[in-house]
Amino acid sequence: MAACSHWRMPTLPATGYPLLPIQRALRSLAPIVLALLLALPVLAVLGAWLPQAEGGAQSGAILRDMAATVLPDYLWTTLWLGLSVAVGAAVVGTATAAAVTLFDFRGRRQLEWLLLLPLAMPAYVTAYAYTDFLQFSGPLQVWLRATFGLEGRLLPEVRSLGGAVWVFIFSLYPYVYLLARTALGERAAHLMEAARLLGASPARRMRRVALPLARPAVAAGVALVLMETLADFGVASYFGIQTFTTGIYKTWLSMDDRLAAAQLATFLLALVALLLQLELRAQRRMRFATGGVGRAGSAEAQPTRLRGPGCAAAWLVCALPVLMGFVAPVLFMLRPLAADWSVLPWDRFVQWAGNSVRLGGITAVLAMGIALALAFAVRRRGGALTRAVVQLVGLGYAVPGAVIVVGLLLPVGWLQAAAPGWGLSALLTTTAVGIVWAYLVRFCAVALQSVQSGYARIPASLDDSARMLGVGGMGLLARVHWPLLKRSTAAAALLVFVDVMKELPATIVLRPFDSDTLAVVAYQLARDERLGEAALPSLALVAVGLVPVILLSRTLRGSSR
Secondary structure, eight states, rough: TTTTTOOOOOOOOOOOOBBBHHHHHHHHHHHHHHHHHHHHHHHHHHHHSSSTTTTTTHHHHHHHHHHHHHHHHHHHHHHHHHHHHHHHHHHHHHHHHHHHHHHOTTTTHHHHHTTTGGGSSSSHHHHHHHHHHHHHTTTHHHHHHHHEEEEEEEEOOOSHHHHHHHHHHHHHHHHHHHHHHHHHHHHHHHHHHHHHHTTTHHHHHHHIIIHHHHHHHHHHHHHHHHHHHHOOOOHHHHHTOOOHHHHHIIIOOOOOOHHHHHHHHHHHHHHHHHHHHHHHHHHHHHHHHTOOOOHHHHHHSSEOOOTTTTHHHHHHHHHHHHHHIHHHHHHHHHHHHHHHHGGGHHHHHHHHHHHHHHHHHHHHEEEEEEHHHHHHHHTTOHHHHHHHHHHHGGGGGGSOHHHHHHHOOOOOHHHHHOOGGGGHHHHSSHHHHHHHHHHHHHHHHHHHHHHHHHHTTHHHHHHHHHHTTOOOHHHHHHIIIIHHHHHHHHHHHHHHHHHHOOOOOHHHHOOOOOOOOOHHHHHHHTTTOOOOHHHHHHHHHHHHHHHHHHHHHHHHHHOOO
């Protein structure tokens, strides 16, 4: 008995009640199982290369034929599109961030948040708007031919690789603008003032101080822009551009070969993984570059005051992206609404909006619950395995929608072949299960990041105090953490809701019958050349997207004071 008197059953630090080994295993297993469900599409896509995969020989032959015909075109078009968009977004985002951060001119405060407005515009909506206005039968070319007596095509074809580059640059530059503005705002004005006192010219100060300081932030923003460009389906499909994303859908739907589509998706997944690593490296360099100088140090120097031609140049640099990325597309879409309201499908608009809101609400609630559970698991245990699982879930946002669709339907097809009577394929394609699952895979990362940022502001001493008072387990989450996380979880739900409303690739394939959403209807109407009718659902998506942009601009204004 004396030898056994020092043994004590493991207890929960929070409550002091005995914790049995089976309970410890179950609590550790729960987040792992949850993460595996969210990571299943990626794992299934990678599993398509296994030798025992069904139909591997046939899919290999299809891939060899594609490699000799269309695959080089996919690769070349994707690389050229990504490179052009990266350069354009870097130039526009860096120039606008430098203008509103390093210089002071009339209207600068208004332009700071106006430059965020293109974030509310889905890229495919911008593409529809420009096509409607600039195409051969559009109002601009019709007016030019009638006014000047000209004939034929007067403007370059909008539906082209160049048109896609234009759309992506002015839709996605805010990613670069946001990160570069944050990096420059930390210490750029202070160091620029020091360089001025040392006799450096304005051009040399920009070249030798501001641009090197913003380089890591610009690299991180460009990586985000490229991931969004690679994941796009709406613009590439509507413009008829042969990218990896459109190739995946053609291989799946036209050639009816899910395994070849999955193998093709691995190439896109590899590109995204490479970009993600570059973005993470740039983020680490950005934190290093902006460390060491506090707010007080940067507040000693004021932005350079601009007047006359300098002020006009700054206005041109900042106003042009807002005009091209938000004002012009909105005006182009308002034109058919103002011309003839009777052609608009008002009777079905309510149904489309209801489907979008329903799917967005369900996904937002589930994503918020999953994010809370995973973040709470990290908060309580914080082991290496739990952190790795949470990081795995956090990578979901970088996975393109086309890859998620293939990764969901591929294992379902395997199970359906093994057990035909289960009806798993019908469960995913005729109900909301499949589409909500796809949304969670992609957007749980958004909710998780917001909830984790909220947890970062809660000191660990509150948990210790709660344990001393006998509050632990779910009581700790419900009575201590939840009141302090309400704003973070609300922001997480809002962001997920807006992203679901705009999501197109997964929704097209996985939506239940007669459950069209605003994004799908806008795409289908535009594809059928009914651009005037597509304006109504497109503008509804823009209105929804404005909500997080307004909240973001208010947050940035508050943090800059």
